[in-house]
Amino acid sequence: MRARYTFVVPAGVSQIRAALTGAGGGGGASAYGSRNRPTTGGAGGGGGATAACTLAVRPGDTLTIAVGAGGTSAGAQDGKPGTNSTISYPNAGGASAEGGRGGGGYVNHQGGAGGYGATWCVGTDGGLTFGQAGTSSDELCRSSPRTWP
Numbered sequence: 001m002r003a004r005y006t007f008v009v010p011a012g013v014s015q016i017r018a019a020l021t022g023a024g025g026g027g028g029a030s031a032y033g034s035r036n037r038p039t040t041g042g043a044g045g046g047g048g049a050t051a052a053c054t055l056a057v058r059p060g061d062t063l064t065i066a067v068g069a070g071g072t073s074a075g076a077q078d079g080k081p082g083t084n085s086t087i088s089y090p091n092a093g094g095a096s097a098e099g100g101r102g103g104g105g106y107v108n109h110q111g112g113a114g115g116y117g118a119t120w121c122v123g124t125d126g127g128l129t130f131g132q133a134g135t136s137s138d139e140l141c142r143s144s145p146r147t148w149p
Helices: none
Strands: 003-008 015-021 050-056 062-067 085-088 094-097 120-122 124-129
Touching (some): 015 085, 050 094, 050 120, 120 124
Antiparallel strands (some): 062 085
């Protein structure tokens, strides 16, 4: 669940430096192996993107800040994406940093993509860093074969 906060700009403040990062995607869940076969591993979730800039504000403005929540994973499924982190306010500007995608599970062994598309910052001194992709998993573990009871 995303956390939401509000911030009222105090008197004498005309700009705020904002830096926010989207939440990481959940890793894919592994599957249980069958007789004489190792298990498969899930792939890593992608990292959230980062947006930073200086926002022009006015005293009394109310900024709404939403902090992204990390993706989840369960039961040999692909991981769920992380949610975006955002700053918004009524007069102008704002920023958003996209969360990473979930990693592949039992069938899809690809790492989740890093956050990128919904990453922006309306202000000056802007900088965007896209999230890193998650690590792909091998189709089969590289551990020694086991004999299952």
